[in-house]
Amino acid sequence: MVDRRAFLARSSLGMAGLMAGCTDPAVPITPKAPVATLPDFYEQIEYRTFRYFRDTVNPLNGLIPARWPDASGASIAPTGAALAIWPIAVARGWIKRDLARELTLAALRFFDAAPQGDAVAGTAGHRGFFYSALDMRTGLRYRQAALSSVDTAMLHMGMLFAAGWWTGDTEQEQEIRRLSGDIVDRAEWLWFQNGAANLALRWRPEDGFGADRLSGYNEGMVAVLLALGSGRHAVEDGAWEAWCASYPLLWRGDGETRHLAYAPLMGHQRSHMWIDFRGIRDVVMRGANFDYFENSRRATYANRAYCIANPRRWESYSAELWGLTACDGPGDHEHAYKGETRRFFGYAARGPLDQPGEHDDGTIAPAAALASLPFAPEIVLPTARALSAVPGQYREYGFLDAFNASFRFPEIASSTGNVSVEHGWVARNYLAMNQAPIILQAANHRSDFVWKVLRDSPIVRRGLSRAGFTGGWLK
Secondary structure, X not given: OOOHHHHHHOEOOOOOOOOOOOOOOOOOOOOOOOOOOOOHHHHHHHHHHHHHHHHHOOOOOOOOEOEEOOOOOEEHHHHHHHXXXXXXXXXXXXXOHHHHHHHHHHHHHHHHHOOEOOOOXXXXXXXXXXXXXXXXXXXXXXXXXXXXXXXHHHHHHHHHHHHHHXXXXXXXXXXXXXXXXXXXXXXXXXXXXXXXXXXXXXXXXXXXXXXXXXXXXXXOHHHHHHHHHOOOOOOOOOHHHHHHOOHHHOEEOOHHHOEEOOXXXXXXXXXXXXOOOOOOEOHHXXXXXXXXXXXXXXXXXXHHHHHHHOOXXXXXXXXXXXXXXXXXXXXXXXXXXXXXXXXXXOOEEOOOOOOOOOOOOOOEOHHHHHOOOOOOHHHHHHHHHHHOOOOOOEEOOXXXXXXXXXXXXXXXXXXXXXXXXXXXXXXXOEEHHHXXXXXXXXXXXXXXXXXXXXXXXXXXXXXXXXXXXEOHHHO
């Protein structure tokens, strides 16, 4: 195990400072090929964002807090992302390989031994799944958290990446591979179907499975694929067809803009952090004649186009300041704005108002744009530069979670951030699950870093095959 002082002492920067130099081209008809390098200012964004994980991880169990500086439980989804972030940091020269290995083993050993069961307290999970929030110190269930099929899937994807990246013959790296595979295969996906074709979204010991099911197009895609690919507890055929059943209701746009819509951009990004959807298609995408990667590119442009149109007349929305996703907000308030009473929200899923899962209260989240870097670098890089100039937004760990330039009501006490007449509301916290995609997607854009490892995962390949994906790297 490592202590925090040793951890901090063994990290390094070696990065240039912020600099300008991006322009905003017209919307292209076809995507540009990814570039191998990124501007110096973006390298600084990556490093600062990495520092969130470096400085907040519990080195004894590998857990990552859901938010900081406010006290919170650990979130298992960004804890899974950290299992990919440590190797990214090794490749970039930010930490030493032995430290990354120790942190990886700390997490895997914790989840391997974490108590399971259906008791309301004293466990970390049940039937191979884990509570979405765990106590940072003890690793046990945090407050009334639920088992989450999607959050467990994000954790498992990090473990599958670790199994594929740590390929050495040392005892420690063999242990990483053994623990990763075993923990992932323990998840009883058939149980999480609970008698239906669709997976349940959550389960709690107090009241069992919730009514919500995984269907449509959102970040739950990766959970269905893992359930199909599981080595021990795979779901029956039909799970992917159940997932896709509501697709006919989700199409938006025409011609080059037609895409499966989901308002918060995180729904178009989080499965893509792990799986390279370029060139592989299921039956729906074969019929549409494009792939899910292209779908996310179009969704990114649609999110930006909505902010440019700005139908609700919010401050700051523009071609360079855009990005709506799930994030913190000013709080649940109603206030007069430009002659109307407008409602504002705290943490909520945000996006264009004509799409599923929408809210639009003027709150922009930097991660919404930055996590789309592989899809549309030509519009993301100018936005990253513009975001770094938003007063109070760009700090020691990169971008605070969100800002709202329209919420200029200092008479309203906001428990989630700071409010001024000049600049509006700026979040107080960083959110780990918005930080993580910034790093992973930049690494994918640079070199397919995460994607190329998981292309070789037997579980990922089996899940995609059972879902009917063909072509591309699956050949």
